[in-house]
Amino acid sequence: MLKKSLVSLLICSLMLLAAVGCNKEIEATTGEVAMGRYIEEEVNIDGFMPEAITFLVSNQGKPQIYQQTEKGFVIFEEQEDGNWGKVEPVWLEAFNKQDAYNWISAMAVNEKGEPYFIAVGNLEEQDQNVASGDMGTKAENSDTGSTEEANLGQAEQPEDGTEFKEEAVLITNEDGTSEVVNHTYTYAIYVEGDAIKTCRLNITEGLGYIIPSHVVILPDNQLVVSGNMTGQKCYDLKTGNEVRKYSEADGNIAQINNKLYTINLIDKQIDAYNENASQVDHFVPCENIDEISILIPAENNNMYLVTTNGIRHFAEGGSIWEELMSSTGLSLGLPSYGLVNAIEKEGRFIVQMTNDQYQNVIKLYRYSETTPTLPTIELNAYTLETNRTLQEALTAYQLQHPEVRINVQVGLTGEEGITREDAIKALNTAILAGEGPDIMVLDGLPIDTYMEKGVLADLSEIKEKEQMFEFATAPFQKDEQLYALPLRFKVPTIWGDTQVLNEVNNLEELGVYQKTHSKEMILPKQGSEYLMNLFAGQMQKEWFNAQGELQEETLIQFLEAVKTFSGQQEEVSKGYNTMMKNQHETINTQNIFEYAFGKSHVFIEDVGSILDLLICNEANKQKGEGSFKIVQQEEECTYKPSSIIGLNASSKNKILTEEIMAFMLNEKVQLTDTLEGFPTHVGAFEKWIKGETTNKNASYMYSVDDYDILVVEWGHEEALQAFYEEVKQIKTAVLEDEALINLIVEGSKAYFENKESAQQVVERLKPQLELYSKE
Secondary structure (H helix, E strand, O other): OOOOOHHHHHHHHHHHHHHOOOOHHHHHHHOOOOEEEEEEEEOOOOOOOOOOEEEEEEEOOEEEEEEEEOOEEEEEEEOOOOOEEEEOOOOHHHHHHHOOOOOEEEEEEOOOOOEEEEEEEOOOOOOOOOOOOOEEEEEEOOOOOOEEEEEEOOOOOOOOOOOOOOEEEEEEOOOOOEEEEEEOEEEEEEEEOOEEEEEEEOOOOOOOOOOEEEEEEEOOOEEEEEEOOOEEEEEEOOOOOEEEEEEOOOOOEEEEOOEEEEEEOOOOEEEEEEOOOOOEEEEEEOOOOOOOOEEEEOHHHOEEEEEOOEEEEEOOOOOOOEEEEEOOOOHHHOOOOEEEEEEEEOOEEEEEEEOOOOOEEEEEEEEEEEEEOOOOEEEEEEEOOOOHHHHHHHHHHHHHOOOEEEEEEEOOOOOOOOOHHHHHHHHHHHHHOOOOOOEEEOOOOOHHHHHHOOOEOOOHHHHHOOOEOHHHHHHHEEOOEEOOEEEEEEEEEEEEOHHHHOOOOOHHHHHHHHHHOOOOOOOOOEOHHHHHHHHHHHHHHHHEOOOOOEOHHHHHHHHHHHHHHEOOOOHHHOOOOOOOOOOOOOOOHHHHHHHHOOOOOEEEEEEOOHHHHHHHHHHHHHHOOOEEEEOEEOOEEEEEEEEEEEEEOOOOOHHHHHHHHHHHHOHHHHOOOOOOOEEOEHHHHHHHHHOOOOOOOOEEEEEEOOOEEEEEEOOOHHHHHHHHHHHOOEEEEOOOOHHHHHHHHHHOHHHHOOOOOHHHHHHHHHHHHHHHHHO
């Protein structure tokens, strides 16, 4: 994420000028424009399928793309003229007949151009006496004590070629229930000459398999994989046995001469190993690495590092990483893009990414001596905390307007000693001095004060050009002017048994319902801080009257309702651990599973994506009955606006900032899923609901304790439409005051630790809360 201040950006700019050999003093006296920087170009390939499983590799210096399609692998190779064409090595036809249908998670090419694939499943030769798809397995039935024959079917396989067999075994659990477990293994399938060979890796972990994302081929029939939660291991392809373990950490690995380089996220460094040793030989400090960093070997033991922040170079014997290219204004910096792989050829970088629809995107980055080093126009934007929606929109704009650079300043950078109050005070000082940012994300900032003081420009004309939800604009209108607009929103919802939902509309009513049904688990038990943050924004209006005086009883009722559901998870709630993370990371899957499998009557979530809705609806489907409702405030449906954008009324670039604002509100821009909520553009929201921008082939499986499983895939069209109809009823915005909520969270800990009553806590907090409310 872009977290540079204007000062640091100027420093980086000066360093970049020095790197390209520009003399700033000469430029100042001659008026010449400094030239030279990396630019982005599309990689267009005839026959390329964005949805297909894709591997980008370098074969003896030639960029290649392997695509796994329904008919097997297709290989594209870059030609000398920069165009791409298909290549068909001798081994490909046989490989496509026998192995191309397996689940391949990683691949690489050795120095001879021979590919190595990592497959996950069970490729063991079947018992010739057992028919395909009718494998006999025996299991003990604990209820009857007898041994039953279990005929467990397999997925349909191609008529010719080796089958991808999962060895299905029926087992009986301690509670007497039975389940099917598929024995899965990890294989190396590789080409030697024109022959295709297979080696099952002998994994020592209990699972019996790993799912590598990176692989490196060493001499002497050895192979190194970096697997999910297994670290980097070396295997002998003659025996399949583990030879050595380099690191416990996951991450990208690269081979440079006789060294193996691994990313060490814990220590923020690149560890170097001798290929035949498990101890670190030396390390290269690198503060810029993250979970999806890509290491690329270069000549003379040099290396490149590609991250979502840009591309850096490290020279053998050096001590610092040289920034070759910042991702500002380039697709590499789009939050909706995920970095997959990158290769380098003669100073050109070909980068593979996936977009928010899980489609492959290939970009080329090359140095252009005829492009100005710096854009000719600069603007400043501000956000209190890192904001993906802002970065997505501003990056997309700069891609279309490379002459513009938009510097984004983040107020809370994580630096020790910088508080929220300090950041806001610094921003206000800059605004009063006429040096405020042109564009502001107002989340967490005093919006009402900015509206009253004339800090924000009127957006009424800009809003009229796009079709926005009326509820999105209402809170920010005053005196027939519109001062801000949220780009995203979330919806606080209650999902559960219809009987419960008929009687409750919010947390306080849920608390009353729980007291009258004390022997039942209405809402899963969870931490008080989590619950307060989830509900405080909806209740805070009730805590103070128009004069800013605390209404003590309302706050006491809120704390008591929170305590009703707070505490550690009960026994029925323990042990839940999702097998696959929700990519949006916005919902509490533990609560959803407890409801779906009958351990609670309701669950509560702030939903902000189609995936969130699909998971919640799948929980209702699993439960067998249930519905949902939007959390209400004073009998009105609520929503939580986010990425609230305002323009500085004193900006010297008023026309350009208004153009950028209109761009951010455009339906096409709003269609992108930034993982921060639904789009406020009506047209974009409708397309989300209809699945017009969703990869419907994608499915998401969530597993709990390996017993309860939710398979979430596209569907629930009627339920999604029903949600849309409810969204149309939204009236009230929940504008959370984080500072106020933090005061209550910290000040009420004694109550939740049973050291004070709710009455005592509220009386103690009253002076501080009223002082804050009247500021």
